[in-house]
Amino acid sequence: MILEPVSRMSASKAWGVRSKALLAILSSQRVVLRAMAASAAKDDLTLQQFSLMGVLSRRGRVPMNALSTELRVSPPNITGVVDRLEAKGLVKRVTDPEDRRKKGIELTEKGETRYERVRTGYSESLQESLDMLTPEEQEILSKLLRKLARMITEREGDGGPGSGPDS
Numbered sequence: 001m002i003l004e005p006v007s008r009m010s011a012s013k014a015w016g017v018r019s020k021a022l023l024a025i026l027s028s029q030r031v032v033l034r035a036m037a038a039s040a041a042k043d044d045l046t047l048q049q050f051s052l053m054g055v056l057s058r059r060g061r062v063p064m065n066a067l068s069t070e071l072r073v074s075p076p077n078i079t080g081v082v083d084r085l086e087a088k089g090l091v092k093r094v095t096d097p098e099d100r101r102k103k104g105i106e107l108t109e110k111g112e113t114r115y116e117r118v119r120t121g122y123s124e125s126l127q128e129s130l131d132m133l134t135p136e137e138q139e140i141l142s143k144l145l146r147k148l149a150r151m152i153t154e155r156e157g158d159g160g161p162g163s164g165p166d167s
Helices: 011-042 047-059 064-071 075-087 109-130 135-156
Strands: 091-095 103-107
Touching: 011 047, 011 109, 047 064, 047 075, 047 091, 047 103, 047 109, 064 075, 064 103, 075 091, 103 109
Parallel strands: none
Antiparallel strands: 091 103
16 A cells, blocks of 8 residues: 655645544544543542642642743642642642742642552553554554644644653
8 A cells, every 4th residue: 555645645645634633633642631530530539630749749849930831720720739738748838948929839748649549450451451552553653643743832832841743
């Protein structure tokens, strides 16, 4: 079978190929997000709470305004998410030793444990699915998704923290 670049196809054929690819990407994203949300819900967390905990797990103590920027959520919404996580004992507010007016947010030990349990739960489920692909297929999928993300980021501009192709 000879494959031709999308740029040389007829407009309608190219649209069909592109729309199938786009639908496959969006469908896959929904499936992954559902798996993450289901795993988080088992531990009484929302996807937004789990995402915030993921930022803290990767970066350590983070100022509220940086959380708001990284998660693309308004400051009042981040405050609410942090308040609910703090009430569960999963995060704590820590005063900046150099500027007592500033507060950073960090995971508690209980929060680290809960985050890892949820992350492991959905990761194992996704790994089982990925294991149905050969190592070569996994490598091709990974390369293509990184390439697509990089091209979109270059075309659309900075996607913000945590939005790059290797995030």
